[in-house]
Amino acid sequence: MNKSIRKILEYIILCFVLAALLFLLLFYNGSKETQKIIIVIASAWYVLWGYYHHTKEKTVDLAIVIEYLLYGVLGGLLVVSLL
Amino acid sequence: MLKVLHHLFLPHQHNNHKAKILWTRSLLILVGLFVMGRSIVDITIGLRPGILGYASQIDVGKIVEYTNQNRIKSGAEKVTLNAQLNAAAAAKVDDMFKENYWAHVSPKGTEPWTFISNAGYKYQHAGENLARDFSNSKDVVNAWMNSPSHKKNLLDKRYKDMGLAVKDGYLNGVETTIVVQIFAVAPTKSSVGKIAADSISTNEVLAQEEFKPTAEISPLSLSKVWSASFAVLILFALVMDWIFVLRYNLIRISGKTWAHLTFMWFVLLAIFVIRQGIIL
Numbered sequence: 001m002n003k004s005i006r007k008i009l010e011y012i013i014l015c016f017v018l019a020a021l022l023f024l025l026l027f028y029n030g031s032k033e034t035q036k037i038i039i040v041i042a043s044a045w046y047v048l049w050g051y052y053h054h055t056k057e058k059t060v061d062l063a064i065v066i067e068y069l070l071y072g073v074l075g076g077l078l079v080v081s082l083l
Numbered sequence: 084m085l086k087v088l089h090h091l092f093l094p095h096q097h098n099n100h101k102a103k104i105l106w107t108r109s110l111l112i113l114v115g116l117f118v119m120g121r122s123i124v125d126i127t128i129g130l131r132p133g134i135l136g137y138a139s140q141i142d143v144g145k146i147v148e149y150t151n152q153n154r155i156k157s158g159a160e161k162v163t164l165n166a167q168l169n170a171a172a173a174a175k176v177d178d179m180f181k182e183n184y185w186a187h188v189s190p191k192g193t194e195p196w197t198f199i200s201n202a203g204y205k206y207q208h209a210g211e212n213l214a215r216d217f218s219n220s221k222d223v224v225n226a227w228m229n230s231p232s233h234k235k236n237l238l239d240k241r242y243k244d245m246g247l248a249v250k251d252g253y254l255n256g257v258e259t260t261i262v263v264q265i266f267a268v269a270p271t272k273s274s275v276g277k278i279a280a281d282s283i284s285t286n287e288v289l290a291q292e293e294f295k296p297t298a299e300i301s302p303l304s305l306s307k308v309w310s311a312s313f314a315v316l317i318l319f320a321l322v323m324d325w326i327f328v329l330r331y332n333l334i335r336i337s338g339k340t341w342a343h344l345t346f347m348w349f350v351l352l353a354i355f356v357i358r359q360g361i362i363l
Contacts, residue, residue: 029225050339071346075350
């Protein structure tokens with residue numbers, strides 16, 4: 001597969017999954033436990049996506065994984081703290 | 084000051100072509116700052132009960148309207164407000180604030196049905212739905228409809244009467260609004276008495292149909308603002324980073340700014356999408 005098409009596809013998948021999880025958050029308003037699980041899934045998904053994306057790009061290293069992990073943790077904390 | 088902001092938010096040669104606030108170390112500091120800020124709010128609530136408050140605009144009439152709309156849609160009959168059940172619901176809310184609990188059964192073991200019986204309503208079947216920390220009536224009913232057990236109560240075809248109470252008070256030192264909804268049906272001549280319960284307040288509850296927001300700061304909105312501020316701060320830095328990387332065609336070994344932007348947009352939207360009410 002063409003490299004740029006693969007990259008676009010990966011970004012589309014990232015957006016699509018996050019949009020679906022956002023919809024689920026909306027759907028499960030009032031059910032805090034379910035919403036917490038959705039946020040944890042979103043954070044984990046983002047870290048995994050980052051790892052996969054950089055592996056394919058052959059640019060993966062520990063600093064980058066930690067960067068994605070920190071975004072995942074910070075993003076998750078910002079939302080979970082409201083529940 | 085400008086130099087600091089420039090260093091924090093704009094990529095240039097002195098910050099290794101990456102806004103300093105987006106460095107791994109800075110992200111760690113942001114996590115720490117966020118946790119610290121939240122802890123201060125929690126400690127404030129603990130040390131100075133009532134300094135942070137919450138009040139909503141929940142209308143009893145709207146809850147009745149939304150409840151009956153859902154019942155009609157499901158093929159059940161409308162329920163009507165019952166004065167005795169209203170009184171029972173009001174007594175339940177008062178008891179929750181007085182004894183400082185959030186549960187169907189009080190710490191002393193008082194069950195919801197006791198309040199119904201004490202109000203003078205003889206029931207064959209009854210059920211109770213509780214909600215707190217919601218800012219409007221529609222969200223309360225929607226939350227109940229999204230929970231199978233509450234939905235079952237709300238749409239139960241056996242119920243004919245309903246009691247509602249909406250009151251402001253303090254739970255664990257934080258001002259909140261509690262909604263108690265009780266459904267019940269009186270026994271027919273042929274039926275045998277069976278526990279169920281609920282009631283609605285009369286004039287006393289009607290007097291509290293509307294709650295105006297108080298001047299106090301809500302810990303819920305404060306938390307939302309706190310979370311949103313962090314998300315906006317990072318989004319701003321990421322947007323600036325993206326613009327500069329594009330403009331100067333910078334090549335770095337780093338995570339993808341577009342991906343981080345996408346995720347932080349998700350986080351910001353999630354912060355606004357989440358409603359903070361609780362049902363029981």
